Amino acid sequence: xxxxxxxxxxGAAAYMSHLDLVRALQRALRRVKAPVAYSQGFNxxxxxxxxxxxxxxxxxxxxxxxxxxxxxxxPDALKDALNxxxxxxxxxxxxxxxxxxxxxxxxxxxxxxxxxxxTQPDAAQKIDTxxxxxxxxxxxxxxxxxxxxxxxxxxxxxxxxxxxxxxxLTHAETGALKPELLFDAMGLAAQNVTRTGLLNEVDGQLVxxxxxxxx
Amino acid sequence: xxxxxxxxxxxxxxxxxxxxxxxxxxxxxxxxxxLRFAFCFPDNYEVGMSHLGIKILYHAINARQDYACERVFAxxxxxxxxxxxxxxxxxxxxxxxxxxxxxxxxxxLQYEMSxxxxxxxxxxxxxxxxxxxxxxxxxxxVAGGPCTCNPEPVADFFDLFMLGDxxxxxxQLMDMYKESREKxxxxxxxxxxxxxxxxxxxxxxYKASEDFGAVTPLVDDVPAVIDRAMIEDLDTAVYPxxxxxxxxxIVFDRVVLEPARGCTKGCRFCQAGYIYRPARERxxxxxxxxxxxxxxxxxxxxxxxxxxxxxxxxxxxxxxxxLVKRYQGDHVSVSLxxxxxxxxxxxxxxxxxxxxxxxxxxxxxxxxxxxxxxxxKGVNEEDLARSVTDAFEAxxxxxxxxxxxxxxxxxxxxxxxxAKLASKVRWLFYRIPFExxxxxxxxxxxxxxxVPKPHTAFQWVGQTPLDExxxxxxxxxxxxxxxxxxxxSWHEPYTSFLEAVFSRGDRHLGKVxxxxxxxxxxxxxxxxxxxxxxxxxxxxxxxxxxKTYAQREIALDAPLPWDHINYGVSKAFLRREYEKALEAAxxxxxxxxxxxxxxxxxxxxGCPTCAQYSSSQN
Numbered sequence: 001x002x003x004x005x006x007x008x009x010x011g012a013a014a015y016m017s018h019l020d021l022v023r024a025l026q027r028a029l030r031r032v033k034a035p036v037a038y039s040q041g042f043n044x045x046x047x048x049x050x051x052x053x054x055x056x057x058x059x060x061x062x063x064x065x066x067x068x069x070x071x072x073x074x075p076d077a078l079k080d081a082l083n084x085x086x087x088x089x090x091x092x093x094x095x096x097x098x099x100x101x102x103x104x105x106x107x108x109x110x111x112x113x114x115x116x117x118x119t120q121p122d123a124a125q126k127i128d129t130x131x132x133x134x135x136x137x138x139x140x141x142x143x144x145x146x147x148x149x150x151x152x153x154x155x156x157x158x159x160x161x162x163x164x165x166x167x168x169l170t171h172a173e174t175g176a177l178k179p180e181l182l183f184d185a186m187g188l189a190a191q192n193v194t195r196t197g198l199l200n201e202v203d204g205q206l207v208x209x210x211x212x213x214x215x
Numbered sequence: 216x217x218x219x220x221x222x223x224x225x226x227x228x229x230x231x232x233x234x235x236x237x238x239x240x241x242x243x244x245x246x247x248x249x250l251r252f253a254f255c256f257p258d259n260y261e262v263g264m265s266h267l268g269i270k271i272l273y274h275a276i277n278a279r280q281d282y283a284c285e286r287v288f289a290x291x292x293x294x295x296x297x298x299x300x301x302x303x304x305x306x307x308x309x310x311x312x313x314x315x316x317x318x319x320x321x322x323x324l325q326y327e328m329s330x331x332x333x334x335x336x337x338x339x340x341x342x343x344x345x346x347x348x349x350x351x352x353x354x355x356x357v358a359g360g361p362c363t364c365n366p367e368p369v370a371d372f373f374d375l376f377m378l379g380d381x382x383x384x385x386x387q388l389m390d391m392y393k394e395s396r397e398k399x400x401x402x403x404x405x406x407x408x409x410x411x412x413x414x415x416x417x418x419x420x421y422k423a424s425e426d427f428g429a430v431t432p433l434v435d436d437v438p439a440v441i442d443r444a445m446i447e448d449l450d451t452a453v454y455p456x457x458x459x460x461x462x463x464x465i466v467f468d469r470v471v472l473e474p475a476r477g478c479t480k481g482c483r484f485c486q487a488g489y490i491y492r493p494a495r496e497r498x499x500x501x502x503x504x505x506x507x508x509x510x511x512x513x514x515x516x517x518x519x520x521x522x523x524x525x526x527x528x529x530x531x532x533x534x535x536x537x538l539v540k541r542y543q544g545d546h547v548s549v550s551l552x553x554x555x556x557x558x559x560x561x562x563x564x565x566x567x568x569x570x571x572x573x574x575x576x577x578x579x580x581x582x583x584x585x586x587x588x589x590x591x592k593g594v595n596e597e598d599l600a601r602s603v604t605d606a607f608e609a610x611x612x613x614x615x616x617x618x619x620x621x622x623x624x625x626x627x628x629x630x631x632x633x634a635k636l637a638s639k640v641r642w643l644f645y646r647i648p649f650e651x652x653x654x655x656x657x658x659x660x661x662x663x664x665x666v667p668k669p670h671t672a673f674q675w676v677g678q679t680p681l682d683e684x685x686x687x688x689x690x691x692x693x694x695x696x697x698x699x700x701x702x703x704s705w706h707e708p709y710t711s712f713l714e715a716v717f718s719r720g721d722r723h724l725g726k727v728x729x730x731x732x733x734x735x736x737x738x739x740x741x742x743x744x745x746x747x748x749x750x751x752x753x754x755x756x757x758x759x760x761x762k763t764y765a766q767r768e769i770a771l772d773a774p775l776p777w778d779h780i781n782y783g784v785s786k787a788f789l790r791r792e793y794e795k796a797l798e799a800a801x802x803x804x805x806x807x808x809x810x811x812x813x814x815x816x817x818x819x820x821g822c823p824t825c826a827q828y829s830s831s832q833n
């Protein structure tokens with residue numbers, strides 16, 4: 001049995017690193033005495049795993065993690081108990097129970113959507129230029145080190161309404177594009193960058209990751 | 216815009232922005248408190264949040280409904296520079312309020328190398344450095360912590376020092392200040408009243424000597440000698456039932472229990488062993504209750520027992536076996552700090568090693584029995600052999616050994632002795648049959664530079680000159696090369712040199728400290744910021760030779776600039792201890808019989824350490 005959580009990381013919590021976040025969630029699970037399984041061996045640790053990591057400073061309304069359970073629990077009770085004890089900015093949006101066997105959470109995430117505030121006057125023009133072209137080469141870290149990569153194909157959607165940016169980027173296990181990298185490459189200064197969805201693709205349509213891959 | 220809003224654009228430009236954000240679980244936010252205390256730790260967030268004292272005092276103050284205590288840590292230079300450029304003052308974490316707007320601003324003085332950060336933080340808060348420059352509108356600026364046993368080098372900067380145990384005296388200070396303000400009194404009247412109470416030293420009513428000498432009252436209604444505050448019963452003393460859980464990694468991130476305070480061994484170099492007397496203990500029941508509430512309010516996976524000599528805590532095995540029994544199933548590990556080698560901890564070690572093993576630290580301090588006897592570190596090689604063997608048999612493979620270099624009467628033979636001890640430890644490990652060993656030995660030895668401290672038996676001794684210290688480090692390094700697989704670490708002695716200057720310093724050093732901060736000195740305990748040349752410039756600008764302080768050999772009957780601060784152990788006792796040191800004669804553990812150190816004069820009841828109260832020769 002595994003408990004799968006969707007949660008937010010907003011406000012003050014944006015300044016926690018991914019490892020800080022892992023620790024904070026593990027401690028919260030301990031405080032509510034959730035029956036989470038531990039690994040065996042020399043240095044036992046809690047069996048939790050995250051669909052994806054979030055960069056420092058980027059907020060999110062839709063992060064996903066799962067915890068392996070030793071015993072069944074009421075997902076709503078667990079959600080409420082956690083929300084009473086989590087630090088400012090982190091809150092559980094939903095909790096569901098899945099079977100243990102089945103793919104890990106990361107495999108359900110193929111895309112990520114974001115919003116941000118872009119106040120610079122040439123933002124719309126830069127976006128149009130990008131969408132019209134096939135290529136945007138940047139130095140991107142790969143397993144072999146820094147490599148010239150064309151990130152244009154990884155931008156699935158990008159639109160601006162006033163100063164509100166909407167963005168959908170590839171976020172698969174095979175390669176994820178971080179919004180900061182895109183903004184740097186385009187010379188855009190973005191504020192309030194917030195991840196709004198972790199998505200899967202089913203029959204060519206984008207759906208929330210949990211929905212798309214319910215075990 | 217609020218300060219919180221104003222720092223937002225800066226946060227992604229600095230290292231570890233979580234240092235400045237607050238919002239951690241178990242923080243206490245009180246917007247309507249009648250009296251507000253800004254607790255300033257003069258180092259960064261990660262260091263300050265790992266300190267036990269701030270947790271205890273934060274809890275003690277906030278337990279009073281109408282008082283608020285908020286935390287303030289030194290902004291790291293990257294943030295400090297941005298704050299200055301943007302006119303953002305030093306702020307507290309709980310409410311992001313300017314520190315200059317609090318009623319009382321208190322600093323904890325844990326080590327001399329934090330003094331420059333104190334002045335930097337006062338500047339950042341817009342508070343004048345000297346008490347003589349602060350008006351009625353400025354907050355009261357106070358200090359506590361172990362360095363207050365010789366507060367003179369910073370006496371120009373504080374309105375009041377709290378000496379000794381702080382849990383009650385900090386709340387009493389606030390009670391008296393609140394009353395004074397309600398009466399509409401000025402600060403000087405309030406401070407004059409505090410100066411008459413036990414545990415508070417108010418430097419404005421005392422004058423320093425022209426040369427290196429005694430500090431005397433300027434008025435006749437303040438005591439010539441100020442006694443420290445004393446909590447006699449640790450079991451009933453306040454202790455937090457919750458810790459703030461940081462949102463980012465800090466140095467020590469775990470539940471900490473304080474089983475005991477004070478020590479009975481009388482190691483002659485150790486200031487803490489003298490100034491935290493008498494040895495007082497908490498009961499196992501009390502500690503278990505605290506463990507329970509601390510674990511459930513934090514979710515931590517580790518409990519650390521913090522005491523000067525945890526191995527001497529009379530109920531150690533009972534405590535550790537109970538903790539392991541209750542929490543092993545929850546994956547909570549128990550760790551012990553540096554252990555005295557002569558304490559019997561084997562059973563405790565076996566218990567705690569069941570969950571998770573970390574490293575074990577032992578501090579033999581000196582390489583030969585002769586030198587260990589001089590410093591009264593009452594352990595011998597058999598004790599060390601037995602302790603490390605116990606540790607190895609309990610499955611520990613990671614051992615750290617702490618030593619000091621530059622001890623009184625030290626010779627090169629003593630240095631080589633350190634390498635021999637390390638070698639012996641290695642030999643003991645490999646003597647254990649292969650199948651019983653749990654991995655490879657990770658052995659580390661480190662040697663810090665001895666700093667003579669006030670209120671110890673070595674307070675009259677000058678520090679070994681720097682070039683000689685470096686020569687000795689070389690001797691030890693060469694000897695350690697022969698100990699296969701052991702790592703050896705040492706620190707360049709420049710910070711220890713400055714520590715020695717300020718530790719046995721007097722009020723004349725205040726201007727050097729101020730000059731050093733003007734020249735840009737800050738975060739001196741961090742090697743990336745410590746600037747020895749700037750410090751030497753500061754001394755030179757003030758016409759003071761630091762060697763006069765660090766290397767000063769003081770006559771045994773000379774008046775000292777810390778004689779007016781009484782931590783309980785008498786000067787006559789310390790003098791006797793020093794004379795015994797020169798003969799390499801040892802003094803026993805006072806648990807075995809009172810040795811007449813003088814602490815009983817500060818106690819209302821009998822000495823908690825000793826079964827019988829006796830008034831001995833002094």
